[in-house]
Amino acid sequence: MPAPRRIAIVLFNLGGPDSLTAVQPFLFNLFNDRSIINLPQPFRWLLAKLISSRRTPVASHVYQQMGGRSPILPNTEAQAAALEALLTTGGIEVRCFIAMRYWHPFTEATARDVKAWGADEVILLPLYPQFSTTTTASSLRVWHATARQIGLTAPQHAVCCYPDEPGFVSALSEITRQAMGQAQAAAPGETPAIIFSAHGLPKKIVDAGDPYVAQVEATVAAVAQELALTPAQYQIAYQSRVGPLEWVGPATDNVITAAAKAGKPIIVVPVAFVSEHSETLVELDIEYRHLAESNGAPLYLRAPTVATHPAFIAGLVRLVQDALAKGQALQPGCGRMACKGQSQCAMTKAGA
Ligand SMILES: C=CC1=C(C)c2cc3[nH]c(cc4nc(cc5[nH]c(cc1n2)c(C)c5CCC(=O)O)C(CCC(=O)O)=C4C)c(C)c3C=C
Ligand SMILES: [Fe+2]
Ligand SMILES: [Fe+2]
Numbered sequence: 001m002p003a004p005r006r007i008a009i010v011l012f013n014l015g016g017p018d019s020l021t022a023v024q025p026f027l028f029n030l031f032n033d034r035s036i037i038n039l040p041q042p043f044r045w046l047l048a049k050l051i052s053s054r055r056t057p058v059a060s061h062v063y064q065q066m067g068g069r070s071p072i073l074p075n076t077e078a079q080a081a082a083l084e085a086l087l088t089t090g091g092i093e094v095r096c097f098i099a100m101r102y103w104h105p106f107t108e109a110t111a112r113d114v115k116a117w118g119a120d121e122v123i124l125l126p127l128y129p130q131f132s133t134t135t136t137a138s139s140l141r142v143w144h145a146t147a148r149q150i151g152l153t154a155p156q157h158a159v160c161c162y163p164d165e166p167g168f169v170s171a172l173s174e175i176t177r178q179a180m181g182q183a184q185a186a187a188p189g190e191t192p193a194i195i196f197s198a199h200g201l202p203k204k205i206v207d208a209g210d211p212y213v214a215q216v217e218a219t220v221a222a223v224a225q226e227l228a229l230t231p232a233q234y235q236i237a238y239q240s241r242v243g244p245l246e247w248v249g250p251a252t253d254n255v256i257t258a259a260a261k262a263g264k265p266i267i268v269v270p271v272a273f274v275s276e277h278s279e280t281l282v283e284l285d286i287e288y289r290h291l292a293e294s295n296g297a298p299l300y301l302r303a304p305t306v307a308t309h310p311a312f313i314a315g316l317v318r319l320v321q322d323a324l325a326k327g328q329a330l331q332p333g334c335g336r337m338a339c340k341g342q343s344q345c346a347m348t349k350a351g352a
Contacts, residue, residue: 004093008119008154009320010110011080012126012139015100016063016070016277022103023060027052029102035138051243062282073100075275075307076127079316082308086317095119099143101135107142108150115152123323124158125316127274129168130215131161134201157323163215164222167315171306172219172271173226179267179303180227186265187299193259194229196220197252198272199279200238202245213248219271236271239288240279256288260295269303274312276305 017026031037032048039047063069080096087094095117099110114122124143126136140158147156162168176194183192198216206213220236223229239252252268259266268288270280284302292300306312 004091005120006118007087007092007094007324008114008117008122009080009083009087009094009096010114010122010124010143011076011083011096011098012124012128012136012143013072013076013098013100013275014135015103015106016072017059017103018069018073020060020063020068022069023063024052024056026103027055027059033101033134033138035134035141055242059278062278065282065286066278070103070277071281072275072277073098073104075277076100078308079127079275079313082313083316083320086313087320099139101139101142107139107146111143111146111150111152114154115150119152119154121324122152122154122156123320124156125320125323126159126161128272129161129165129219129274130163130198130212130272132201132205132212133210134205134212136161157326159319159323161211161215162315162319163218165315165319167311167313167318168306169219169222169226171309171312171315172223172269174311175303175306175309176223176227176267176269179269179301183265183267183299183301186301190265190298191233192265192267192299192301193255193262194234194267194269195252195255195259196223196234196236196269196271197239197284198236198270199240200247200249200251202243203248204245206248216272223269223271239283252284253288253291256292256297257295260292260297260300263296263298265299265301266292266297267301267303270305274306276307280305 015026017023028048031051032044034044037044037047076098080098084094084096097110097114098105099107101107124140126139128135180192201210201212216236224234235255237250237252237255238248241247241251256266256268268284270284273280280302289300289302
């Protein structure tokens with residue numbers, strides 16, 4: 001009997017410090033990424049040293065509030081286990097691997113594990129539903145360079161993005177519907193302000209053609225349609241601004257403050273993060289809750305991320321199956337700066 005075909009699925013995410021001493025080197029890795037700071041070396045290295053040192057006390061305080069480490073790896077492991085359980089069917093052997101961009105497990109270690117396992121085919125699955133040059137493209141660029149370097153020659157297919165994948169949208173919609181129900185029970189008769197919050201980006205990155213904002217809008221439009229929300233009921237806002245540049249707006253903190261001052265119950269729904277970490281557990285749950293309450297919001301609810309929601313995981317299964325069936329390799333346009341908009345990403349996804 002022939003050995004079953006071995007399919008490796010590599011889940012990509014940003015990663016986070018696993019101890020307080022890891023905060024500074026994690027931040028250094030982030031700011032030394034040319035997809036984040038586009039300067040030639042040694043200038044980027046020097047700037048990354050400077051910014052990471054300056055930011056370490058603030059960031060350490062954030063991670064202290066989560067027990068001294070980011071939960072992003074264990075949460076990603078739970079997603080990997082849920083996905084692997086659904087994909088393990090007869091005739092093929094599937095294993096999920098995790099490659100983080102800025103902290104362990106790093107891409108190189110993971111690529112070596114994939115090679116040592118003897119994968120016949122590799123599916124690259126970013127845990128970023130919306131494509132950005134700063135996240136998806138950065139992770140895939142490093143993956144491909146590393147794969148070449150270590151001689152990982154198995155065919156590799158990348159999922160570009162899935163801003164309106166039906167399972168993802170259905171999971172987000174159900175989570176939002178539950179929060180709306182809770183708000184209705186706690187503040188009957190009041191119309192809550194629903195704030196769909198995504199990680200922000202410097203405006204100049206969006207102006208250079210990054211499709212992330214358009215894809216965040218596509219996600220929210222799909223959820224609003226599924227829940228039959230009127231435009232007056234919800235808003236998109238962008239959180240986690242860092243540094244002196246102008247970032248895309250409106251800023252989540254400003255939108256929360258305005259809704260709180262208007263005396264509205266507030267529901268915040270994260271739409272670009274698919275698991276819990278500092279940006280949800282500290283920024284949204286502690287810092288923005290305080291902002292809402294101190295500005296008079298009668299209620300502040302933060303909807304959970306899609307995490308291992310069965311509809312979301314089922315959507316990931318479909319993305320993997322599509323990628324395997326089409327056998328499409330990463331197109332040069334997606335995963336690099338040439339990806340100018342959602343339609344182009346969608347075309348690339350379809351193998352056009
Ligand atoms: C300075 C530039 C940054 C850009 C651009 C950026 C884009 C971006 N990031 C995520 C997802 C995550 N970011 C996280 C943490 C984080 N991000 C930045 C900076 C940029 N991100 C910093 C400095 C940090 C560290 C924390 C802090 O100091 O504020 C995380 C969480 C990591 C964890 O706690 O485990 C995620 C996830 C997306 C989706 C994105 C662009 C689309
Ligand atoms: Fe970030
Ligand atoms: Fe942040």
